[in-house]
Structure formats: structure tokens, C-alpha cells
Amino acid sequence: MNSNRITQLFQIQYPVIQAGMIWCSGWELAAAVSNAGGLGIIGSGSMYPDILEQHLIKCKAATDKPFAVNLPLIYPQVSDHIDLIIRHKVPIVFSSAGNPKTWTSKFKEHGIKVVHVVSSAKFAKKAEDAGVDAVVAEGFEAGGHNGREETTTMVLIPMVADAVQIPVIAAGGIASGRAMAAAFALGAAAVQIGSRFVASVESSAHINFKIKVIDSEEGQTLLTLKELTPVRLLENKFYHQVIEAYQQGSNKEQLANLLGKGRAKKGMFEGDIDNGELEIGQVAAAIREIKPAAEIIQEIVAEFNHTIEQIRHIRY
């Protein structure tokens, strides 16, 4: 049994991290992942502070293993969220979408480990300079909100690994042990997996969305709405409305009006798969079954070990 800089940093068994995702990763998924030896993350971006507090209380009751909260730093009530994270002694924060300089030192004062999500080597360096303990380097193929550089995981991970001294967690396009082994070859010390855990039993995604994910085919996601915030969407009626709006030359305001409010909740949490915004990664096309989180982790780790076993003797 190996350990590395990430398993040591988080005190976890496997370097497999479940991405904090709006509407899909509440306490039930986070606790299941942490109990299975990975790192579970509560996605706080879709929660009001009182809801987040309920999730923190339930998560702590469901696991005595480390877990984390994903915190989009542009969240309107971010300081309320931060107070809750400190008060409930959450051991690890994954911050995203904002400047890591603003809050990292406050977290560190309270003994909280901080990881920041980046989409370029330049931002990785800035996050390291801000004092974070690790970075998630997330490629273009990832679901949900995404970097403007469009750099893919294959290109991004080695550049980030070369740019910083802190450990790198690879994200984007990873749903299997083969991809985990590839990420390690590229220089990552762990993987962050989103889409695969959307299609887990414990995910809070609506069952209609989970079924839509496992039924999806290659080429059915698109990184779009770049004028607002770039987001990778799964093909549905709303997605085609977005494409049509572009074909008609819609401006930023018209796109914002089309998107409206609450579409992500409608699609992913309430199960309106036609009119909702369905955020998922490209790798959804390779996901075929809804399984318990613990089984997903066991499968990924077993395939990782098998992959290394297969390539370990190759030399040229």
C-alpha cells in the first residue's frame, strides 16, 4: 500500500477525490466517498448557509474520516460559508472561481488545508504563492464551469506539475483507473473525479439526470456560454436553444436572459432534463452504470493497479 503527498496531506487511503459539484454532491455522497477511503467533498455553491450547515452536521455524523467543502469564492454569501466551515471544523477546503489570496491565510490560521482549482500553470503559480497546500488542475474536458484557456488535461497537468512545488491533483476527463494512471504519468499525485460520481447511488442528482448521463454518447457535451461563464453542458432541449441563440447572433444580455435563473437546479436536482441546465464532463460518454460510491472507488483503484501492472515492464 502506497502513500503519497496527497494521501498524507489529507490523511486518506486512496488519492481519489470526489469533485464538489453543485446540486449533485451533498453530505451523503461526500460521506460515502470518505468512508470508502477517498476524499468526499460537499459542493457548497448551490447551498444557502443554513443548508450547508445541515450538510456539515450530517456529514460529520456519517463519517469520522476527513472530508472537504468546495467553495466558489465568488459565492455571494462566501463569508457566511467560511464562518460555518471554521465553526464546524471542516479540515479541508477546495476553493475555486476567485482569488486564492483573499481567504487562504484565514483558513490556514484555523488549521484548515486549502486546495485551489486552476485551469493554467500561471494560475497554479499564483495559488502556490497565495499559500495553498495543493492545486486541482482542471482540463477543458471537465463538466460544469471551466477555464477560458481551453487547455486539456493531457496538456495542462505536466505544465502545472513543472510550474509548482506543491502537489497537483488532476481533473477533467477522469472516470477510470486507466485515466488515473495516465494522470500519474503526467505528474499528478491524485485525481478529482466529478461525472462518474454524479452517476452514483449517493449523489443528490435527480435520477432523471443520472439516467441521462449514463445514456449519453460521445460528442454530446459542449463548452459554451463563454460570454457569461464558460460551462460544459449535456445535449438536451435547452442546449439546442443555446446553439440556436448563437446562430441568431445573440449578445451577452440575450444569452443571460435565455439562461435565466435556477436552470441548473431545475435540470440536475429537480430532474427537468429538457429545460434544465445539465452540467457534465465529456467523459460521461464512457459512464454506463449508476453504482454506489464505494464500488466506484474500488473499481477505479483496481483498474489503476491493473494498468500499472500492464505497463510497468515497457521500456524502449
Next chain:
Amino acid sequence: MNSNRITQLFQIQYPVIQAGMIWCSGWELAAAVSNAGGLGIIGSGSMYPDILEQHLIKCKAATDKPFAVNLPLIYPQVSDHIDLIIRHKVPIVFSSAGNPKTWTSKFKEHGIKVVHVVSSAKFAKKAEDAGVDAVVAEGFEAGGHNGREETTTMVLIPMVADAVQIPVIAAGGIASGRAMAAAFALGAAAVQIGSRFVASVESSAHINFKIKVIDSEEGQTLLTLKELTPVRLLENKFYHQVIEAYQQGSNKEQLANLLGKGRAKKGMFEGDIDNGELEIGQVAAAIREIKPAAEIIQEIVAEFNHTIEQIRHIRY
């Protein structure tokens, strides 16, 4: 020293293939790569038949190792090219941009090995059904013309490897031994490398373009002109004209007029780096030096071996 299905198929030492690229890969680069133990490819898409013939004659004079020709099947004088390939006993053809059913059997009748370039598992299956010997699975991050699915190398390779029985060559975002090791973990038996060989001594790219490539930074390429044929361009004056044209809501005809004719030659071969069309992959940002092709291959293979050495004991 290992061998695998690709080194056996092509009778080469290293499973490292230099991509056939318009204006950048003539006989000099192809011969240098083949002489160094990889597979060199002449990019015929930018050559008139009489020019291709000169390159075939010179390549055969410069190496007695196997080499290949890349043949875009939509090329206007494709049957002239095919006659030359057969007459000069080129052992291997990499076909792209067209239906592999049309010509594969003719090549096979003449004992020529055929590899087809695909951007999805669906097209890989079709190529296998057409009788090709292997496929190149090329991800979104690759330079030049590119698939409409936008599937990245990390997501594409395992899906293609699962879909076909024939060996898979990974392309897109690969310029190092780390990425080569990652591709092997994902299920590839070889890598095809373009951008890194553009910045080689023997590449026929203009020195201005080579310097522009090694000076480029992350986020400076963009897959664009999707209404015509999707192509990944390096940031320059022309690239900004394209972005401006989109912002002004230009239609397909206006974009075609802006592109005009001969822009790729102007940029990549004649060295007009402002007004030319510069085709390069995302991984250009990680390329820092112009080196001889043989040195590039030795570096990649050494880094591959080192990477496998580093990860071979990891188990969880």
C-alpha cells in the same frame, strides 16, 4: 527492448510517429525520424503530385527504413497521389479527412499498410470495418484540422481502445515522454507527435514559424472556423481578425473570404507570421527549443522510460 503491435506492424524501433503535417513535414523530416527509429511521415496535403514525387524519391534516397505518406482523402488530386504512392512502393499510408472505405482495399491489394485518423470511437469502428490496420485517435488539443466532437485525448483514447481490436495510436497534446506514458496507460500502442516536430531542425516549417511556436504560451491556440473546417490556430494578427469576424457575426461565406487561399502556406512555409494561418497544437506552449528530430525522439523515449520507472511500483 520491447516491441508491440505498432512497432511490429511498421517494422520500427520506437512506437513514436511523426505526424504528417501540411507545409512542415517533407522528406527531410520524415527521413530523419525514420532513421532515428521512429516512423516519419510525408504530409502530402500541401503538395502537388510532382512535388510529392520529388519528396518520395528523396526520402527513399535518404533512408532505407520504413516511412509513410499522410493522405487527406478529400485532396482534389487524390488518385494521382495514390498512383505515386503505389508506384514508389511507399509501405504505409496514413489517411485522413474522408471515408476509409473508398481506397483502403486498393492499398491493401498493393501490400500497403493503412492507418486512418479518427476523432471518435464511432469513426474508429468504421475505419476498422473498412479494413485498416490501425487508427490514429486524435484529440481536441491537436493542431491543424480537427474533429467536430471536440473530444480530448484523455477521453478519446480509452473509448477508441475499447471500441476496436486493431491497435490505437494516440495523438493530440503529446510532445513528451510523460504524455507518451499517459497514452500507453490509456490504451494506446504508439503516439503520433506533430507540434514538437514542427520545431525540429529538419521540419520544412519557416524558421519564423518555428520561433513563434517555441515562444508561444499556454492559452494561445484556439480551435476555430468550425463553420468551414475546424482548425486549431496559434494567436497572431490573422487569428485576431478571425475572432473579430465572429464578434461581428460573420457568416460562413464571409469567414471563407477572410481565410482566402494560401494562408497556411504564407504563414507556415513562407514565414509571414502576422498574416499567415499558423496551425499548431495546444502543447506548443510546452515546447521551448528547436532540436534535431533524432534528439527529440531520444528525449521522448528516455522520458517515457523514466516515467514508467517512477510509477511502476505504485499500487493502492
